[in-house]
Amino acid sequence: MTRLAGCGLVDRAQPLSFRFDGNAYTGLAGDTLASALLANGVRLAGRSFKYHRPRGILSAGPEEPNALVELRRGARREPNIPATTVELFSGLEADSQNRWPSLRFDVMAVTGLLGPLFPAGFYYKTFMWPARFWERLYEPAIRRAAGLGRAAEAEDPDRYDRAHLYCDVLVIGSGAAGLAAALAAGRRGARVVLCESDWRLGGRLLADGGEIDGLPAADWAVAAEAELRAMPEVRMMPRTTVFGVYDHGTYGAVQRVSDHEPEPDANEPRQRYWRITAERGVLAAGAIERLVAFSGNDRPGVMLSGAVRQYLNRYAVTPGRRAIVVTAGDDGWRTVTALASHGIEVAAVVDRRAEMPERHAAAAASAGARVFAGGRIGGTLGGSSLFAADIVEASGERTRVAADLLAVAGGWNPTVQLTCHLGGKPVWSAAAEAFVPGALPPGMAVVGAARGSFGLGSALAEGARAGAEAAEATGFSGSAPAIPFALDAEGAPAPIWIDSGARKAFVDLQHDVTLEDIAIAHREGFRAVELLKRYTTHGMATDQGKTGGVLGMAAMAALTGMDMAETGTTVFRPPYTPVAIGALAGPNRGKDYRPRRRTPAQGWAEEQGAVMTEVGLWHRALWFPRPGEADWQATITREIGAIRTGAGVAEVSTLGKIELVGPDAGALLDFLYINTFSTLPVGRTRFGIMLREDGFAMDDGTTARLEQDRWILTTSTGHAGAVMEHMEYVHQMLRPELKVAFTSVSDRWAQFSVAGPNSRQVIAGVLDPGADLADAAFPHMACGVFTALGGVPARVFRISFSGERAYEIAVPAGFGEELVRRMMQTGAAFGLVPYGLESLGTMRVEKGHLGGGEINGQTTARDLGFARLMSSRKDYIGRALAQRPALIDPRRPALVGLRPVDRMATLRGGAHLLPEDAPVRIEHDQGHVTSVAYSPTLGHWIGLGLLEGGPSRHGEVVRAANPLEGFDDLVEIVPPCFLDPQGARLRG
């Protein structure tokens, strides 16, 4: 065991058992998976992506490139999870990745010996030809050799939630700067949200000690948290990562609600995706330590120096027994002191500088460490774990020093990612030896290490001031904030350190990119950082180059001779850390992918055994099969036969219904439709077509005038929303002077189409006594308001889609189901059957009525045979452009009916129409088939189509070819109405 006594923020009274690669271990509450592995002496955590080199634990946070695991088993298995971010729980199971057959013995590690096989640009150069080898050979082989972890193969059993949050001040990060900001803003009464990725607040205070206001830093963090929790307007959100910054103060965050438990509580989601809207943001996301590029810097046992302090002080674990500290500046010396104070042997300190502050000599002496001033690491030794390093002295002399821990202090990169999501570019700061935030998103302030202020005292002061300013800006003024007092650590920030002569010096540990790869990219001309990134895949792994990204750019800068400011960084885009797709999808998956709209009588249709289909968000009945019917065609043949001889009822509640009230309703309708409505008498219904302003048909439907100033307009189901928006545009923007108000009542009314010679008796059977439906009083295209079911308002329209005498009856939605049940009872004597969309559609093709195939956005009213409706006496939407020469060209494809010459032939929608003797080639194309149906009434297939010259070609025979489905038939061109063109049946 490497657990230290008498320190740390782990609960020794709460041991937790867990498994890694099947082996049982014990950790403590407060551990991460990484700290628990280290406490159990596990140092080999995974194998690398390309070379399968053994890798250990590099960091103690979300920047981890090496220790990626598959977490949990079965349906909850999740790949590529940094062990350094996993909060340990009892029963946790994790497995290492990229190893076969086992972590310790990995066959693919031989690729490590064949390094030149995988140089930069490898994919582009090697797998170019022949293309068919990709699927069969290259890709499977590469995936097996180089894949990351495996995703679960079963459906995710967990729920994900989505929520919105509004606040005055969003504080991101809970280290010294973040806590100071939240306190300052909270004390002024602002609504503050504090987001922290970790489960424990405090950031580096938990690792680095120090004193704030005379308290140990970790205790100060506890006191600050307690004060914040007591503020009613402050919301603390631990385990919540702000991953993206969006326009106008919008932030994306994911809260890991249940990831620290074996599985979510029954009433809890696994994760919750927050959209946070904040007037002001304070970014206090700290900094991430950089790797140093030397030979063998990926050996298990190499660890970031700040992470070493985190393991020692927070988790009471030592990552090694004998350490070498490699430092580019003063920060590594804090690790020397920390190691020594925990009694860990420090064999050597390799400081890049030939001369260093005097005080370090004393620290080295008390730690018993040999100091190599101006030295560097020439290489590391060890297989799956470090056992020594070669130190190259300033003189060039090499010394081999035994050690199992190599702490590297290569300076810190401010966590600038969130400042870049709206296009801000980081700028190079010579003072901070790092890229610091450039132009900030509006409303955001950056404080502490995130802006390159690495001292504790500076972080507290900047945080407190920014918190107070943010509160002030949102209307919460007050006196100057109390600034918690602490000293800044001595010393200047460390510069980037690249040992340019090194071999196998990694700048991207997760994607196995080395200094040699950067050199290849340079040699081959991929020098700009964005090209470098794509050519070498540097910084493109799941860690997005958090520890090595800047190193690679510095390596390129060294080769090009440009400075870091000129070299710049690649663009940072959301998310800051990976976000589970499930969290983004939230509840919208499976049957809840989108809302489901139920019609008022859907329960009745389902009870009748209707076969349902999705139409937009609706579920509608297709047909109502009966026992013994061989197939759907048998069913609709029966349904249509029953309608044409008796009566049928179909629910049509999904039609768009817009109610208009006001003296100018008629004038608005005249402006919307090609034909005139203002002349329509009360109690009558009229069919109309509306165009878009570009002259093409938008929708068709009927409009009824129920009272002098009350109208009801119907739209097709699919266009209901668009027509309503169009009408609102026209009224609000173009004709605001018209005195009319309208609203969608689509959901307010249940509506049924009752068709067939006996339909009048069926309607009469549900209306209250006294309604006069006699043809003289209620002829074709009449409408009226009655009552049904004993006093329920009922609107009746005598309109027909089927060509039969037909009525539509609408009652308030809540009475829809009762109405249809009553109709089925009283209608039984008249042969009433239920029918669905398929019969509806077949009968409309028999009558040549328009559907979605005809009003397809490319047809005009003229194309569809409604030129006579286009009024020449008024202005209307689309009138001007409908007169364009191209739209009135008589050669345009226009609506025709189609009948197969061979009456046994089947027609197919989408077939192209060509002259009878022309070859099936696009230059002979004259149109296409828009709708087809088998007509049980006629006993053969019929169709509608758009054909050049249209109506002038009645009687001609053309070819309907559908090479995709292998159909090629001769069809006769006929008028689009196949049944009762005089309309004798619908008048009764």
Place this chain on the structure above:
Amino acid sequence: MRLPCPHCGSRPADEFTCYGAADPVRPAAGAPAQVWHDYVHIRPNPYGLHNELWQHVHGCRRWLVMTRDTRTHAVLGARDGGSRGGGAA
């Protein structure tokens, strides 16, 4: 992204639908074909300030004219579209 509705206040962008340039004015019925063509088909695509038509579909359902900077997404103002030429909110 958030948008200011003169009737409902600052609301998330998903409540609105954008319909592009707001400046074209519908010509008189007898205007020349070219004028109609330009009204229907020609739209500016400026790098900078842009007057846009938005409808607050999941809100008050009013059509609005917003001035947005296409370079930054900053929304500089919004008024009810029905108040074209006066009475800005």
